[in-house]
Amino acid sequence: MISRSNHLLRQLAVNSGKRCLATNTQMVTVRDALNQALDEEIQRDDRVFILGEEVAQYDGAYKVSKGLWKKYGDDRVVDTPITEMGFAGIAVGAAFAGLRPICEFMTFNFSMQAIDQIINSAAKTFYMSAGRVPVPIVFRGPNGAAAGVAAQHSQDYSAWFAHCPGLKVLTPYDSEDAKGLLKAAIRDDNPVVFLENEILYGVPFPMSEEALKNDFVLPIGKAKIVHEGSDVTIVAYSRGVQLALDAHEQLKKEGINAEIINLRTLRPLDFETIKNSVKKTHHLVTVEYGWPFAGIGAEISAQIVESEAFDYLDAPVLRVTGVDIPMPYTATLEAAALPNAGHVVKTVKKVLNVA
Structure with a gap:
């Protein structure tokens, strides 16, 4: 699992580095950008605190909260027992009382243990x-497929939480997204799933x-046009x-200008x-x-069909998604269950009706 994850990291780092050509920029990992946001907001507002499994003395399972416990102490960075329902309930109660908790799930797969607190207590109150x-309140942590962790630790909950009125749902991609959106989430008066x-x-x-x-701080509810184009619109979020x-780079070589x-x-x-x-x-x-079933792409497609934009389409809306199965453990089957840039290129060519 570790070697597969490291391979993906190296590949992504190379690809992201290719796009770092602007002056006056600094390369920062997503982990460190999240850490900056947490540090700045805990320092800025006495009501902000973070709680979750191993967030304090261990610096977080993924080291996102590294150094914060030593800097701010037990009252602001709180280790909890392994009970998502329990500490999510504590966090919601603290928000009711006027504090601004950041509730970390070691993975959003475990958030299902706390789903009643998130949906019935936080989202509806x-x-x-x-x-x-x-x-x-902010509920944050890693979501979606990692590498080699099989069906119970690889699920993408984006559509689940986006379905629920009362929640705001944020899905950062790069380091600026991570920092700017997390700071916005912490400052927001509504429950945010991050x-x-x-x-x-x-x-x-x-x-x-x-x-x-x-x-x-980045505004909640505002998308970013990463590349402007004229031939096809590609909408994605998070790792997508x-x-x-990557598909944009391949398509550009073939004269296709994607937005x-x-x-x-x-x-x-x-x-x-x-x-x-x-x-x-x-x-x-x-x-x-x-x-694919009842996913974010399906919702976008439905909204396009129900709007005046439908009259501007020259072809049906097409989706690139994960395969409609629980995540396999075997590396080759895992790769086959996940989308890749080649799938995006193929789908764009299909929607444009080019070979």
Whole structure:
């Protein structure tokens, strides 16, 4: 598992490094960008604290909270027992009482143990209290497929949480996304599900001088056009953005100019950016690692069909997704169950009706 994960990290680092050509930038891993956001927000606001399994003395299972316990102590960085329902409930109760907890799940696969606290307690209370009880809480941790961890530790919960009114759902891709969106999530008065990706933690991305400042915050609900194009719109989020970017490089060699949209936020969805892009390119491909049935791509496709953008399409909306099965453990079958850049290229050519 470790060697497979390291291979993916090296490959992603090489690809991200190719795009670091701007001046006045610094290469920062996603892990360190998240750590910066946590550090700055704990320091900025006395109500902010983080709790979860091994977040304090062990510096976090993935070292995202490294150094924070030594800096801020037991009251601000809290180790919990292995009981997701228990510590998620403590975090929700703290939010009810006016604190701003950051509840870390070692993996979002384990968040299913706390689903009642997330959906019934956190997501619905502001509505059920007629706006009298805000719930400023962040549920964060790695989501989706890692490497060699099989069916019970590889699930993508993006569509699950995006389905639920009352939650905001953020899916960062690179280091600027990670820092700017996490700071926005911590400052938001609503419960936020913050879906990171384990494979991306160790990948360095360029961060601008602005992004390295303490006051850098990205808006929730606003997508980013990573590359402008005219022939086809490719919409992706989280690690799927890397597939879209890799496909963009291959397509460019064949004279196909793709517009790449990094969603950043799944709920509220920035449909305006998608719609305006489709009106320009007349073609749409969505990319995600999750299952196809009732997925994010399916929702985007439905919203396109229900809007005026449908009249601008020259071909059906096509999706690139994970295969509709539980994740296999065997390396070759795992690879076969996940999307890759070749799938994106093939799908774009299909939607454009080119060989």
